[in-house]
Amino acid sequence: MAREYNVLATNVTAGAITMVFVNPGTTATLEFLRAWLSQAGSATSAQQRCQLSTQVTAFPTLTTITPSKTKLLDPASVIVGGTTGAAGTSGIVASAEGAGGKSVVYSDSFNVLNGWLWVPTPVDTIMMNASAASGLGLFLPAAPTSAVNWTAGMTYRELG
Numbered sequence: 001m002a003r004e005y006n007v008l009a010t011n012v013t014a015g016a017i018t019m020v021f022v023n024p025g026t027t028a029t030l031e032f033l034r035a036w037l038s039q040a041g042s043a044t045s046a047q048q049r050c051q052l053s054t055q056v057t058a059f060p061t062l063t064t065i066t067p068s069k070t071k072l073l074d075p076a077s078v079i080v081g082g083t084t085g086a087a088g089t090s091g092i093v094a095s096a097e098g099a100g101g102k103s104v105v106y107s108d109s110f111n112v113l114n115g116w117l118w119v120p121t122p123v124d125t126i127m128m129n130a131s132a133a134s135g136l137g138l139f140l141p142a143a144p145t146s147a148v149n150w151t152a153g154m155t156y157r158e159l160g
């Protein structure tokens with residue numbers, strides 16, 4: 001059975017920043033199955049851009065977060081919390097974006113009153129190979145009008 005994990009940012013302050021970042025380690029390829037953004041800080045309608053982007057060194061400076069299991073009997077993820085975006089780590093809410101180049105994999109816009117949910121069909125999932133030189137981030141290329149009370153996350157599956 002596949003092992004799946006969530007990296008969650010809950011009730012955080014947003015900006016023109018990487019909200020969630022996961023960098024594969026050396027032992028498992030990661031298949032990204034879902035990503036989401038929502039806010040509870042404003043009742044005012046506003047459009048917001050978002051991107052799923054790969055980034056190579058130098059990575060964002062992040063708040064460490066340990067991935068949570070979606071199946072209680074699974075072992076802990078091979079990904080651990082980290083602040084530097086290094087291989088095998090995950091983090092949320094970047095305080096600095098790092099100088100590494102970003103490559104947009106998927107770009108979209110949404111109304112903040114509705115939130116945003118990306119659930120690709122099986123052929124459209126994003127795969128990040130073990131020992132890849134880059135991580136995957138959920139990035140806001142423009143700061144939201146209301147920066148408070150944001151929730152963001154990504155779900156990935158570990159493949160051998």
